[in-house]
Every structure is written in C-alpha cells, then in structure tokens.
Amino acid sequence: MNHPIIAPSVLAADFANLQRDVEMINHSEADWFHIDIMDGEFVPNISFGFPVLEAIRRHAQKPLDVHLMIVQPDRYLEQFAKAGADTIIVHYEACTHLHRTLTRIRELGCRAGVALNLQTPVTALEDILDAVDQVLIMTINPGFGGQKLVPSSIQKVRKMRRLLAEHQSTALIEVDGGVDMNTIAELAEAGADVFVAGTSVFKASDPALAIRQLKEQPFSKRSSSMA
Secondary structure (H helix, E strand, O other), X not given: OOOOEEEEEHHHOOHHHHHHHHHHHHHOOOOOEEEEEEEOOXXXXXOOOHHHHHHHHHHOOOOEEEEEEOXXXXXXXXXXXXXXXXXXXXXXXXXXXXXXXXXXXXXXXXXXXXXXXXOOOHHHHHHHHHHOOEEEEEOOOOOOOOOOOOOHHHHXXXXXXXXXXXXXXXXXXXXXXXXXXXXXXXXXXXXXXXXXXXXXXHOOOOHHHHHHHHHHHHHHHHHHHHO
C-alpha cells in the first residue's frame, strides 16, 4: 500500500485567512486541495464559486480536486476547467448522461470523477468505469462538514474496490466525510486511496501536524496490529 493521498477540504478553512490556510497546505504533507462547490439545490448548503476557486488556484502549489455538488453540472464544466480544476467530480445522482459528462471532463484535460451518495450502490457505475479516473464514496450525507462517518459506508468502499478489480480499473477510490485519526486506518484497509479531511485538519491546534498524522496513521495502526 502506498501512502494515502490526503486532500484537506477547503470548506473547513478560515475564510478570513484563506491565503494563510492555502499556504499551510502548500507547505504541509498534504497531496491535494479538495474544494466543494455547493449550489443550495443539490445539497442544502451554499459554498463558493469561480472567484474563490480562481483565487485558490493562484496560490495553490498542489492539484485542485473539485467536487461539484450541484444540479446540471454540464453547464459549468468548461468554466471549472478554466478556473484551475485538475479533477472534476460530478455526482451520479445529478447527471442524466453520466458517460457523456465524464468524457467531456477528460476532453477538457481534467481527471474525471464521479461521486456516490450514501443510498446509491456501487453497481450503478459498472457500465461506465472505462470513463472514470476517480470514484468518490460519500461517507456522510453531503452538504455540511463536521459530521460523523456512517459506518455502513466502509463496507461500500470494499464493494467498490472489488468492482474496480473485477473490471481491471485503475480508478482511485476517494472518501469524504468523517475522516479522522479514528477512521482513516479502517477506510484505508477497506481500499480507499484518497482521504478528504476537513474538520480534523482545520480545527486541530496544528493543522500541518494533523495532516502528517493522517498520512502516517494507516501504517502505524497496521504495525501495532502486527506486533
């Protein structure tokens, strides 16, 4: 197992000191920035749009993992790509023609990701895995940070890992919601590659240290269990 990819969620950052928090991520052991775009319709919350994304892009030195929790995401794919997204993740539940949407994301030069809400089974993706670079398993109900991980989602990660193996897919599995020092090892063991961490990073007294500990936790947990 390679070291987990840690993607701090900017939604949990201090917006009065956003550049400071972006620089913290730049200098930390984090791998990506995770940026949630919410429209108040697909999820019951509103986050930020293109000006903030573009501002983060100007200062960020790591890839931008952009998660669109919006209806009709196809309308904005080109604009998100131009604003600096490296990965664009759309929701299965928001796309009428998902394969077409994912293909368009790749045409724009971005990694194509698809997110699944808690109630959506992994088998829903079986016929379009050839168009997917990343699968985001929501481990909470989307819309708000600081929630606790829903335990059944760990089994869902295992099912997704098996499905990808059956189809010989190299897509990464990403998890979002309730990722902290108590949950990351089990999520990694289930097959997750990318870990979105919001509150557990930005509410820590030392966010950079929290990122390093998240990065190391799956290995320290495994070492102690083997001792």
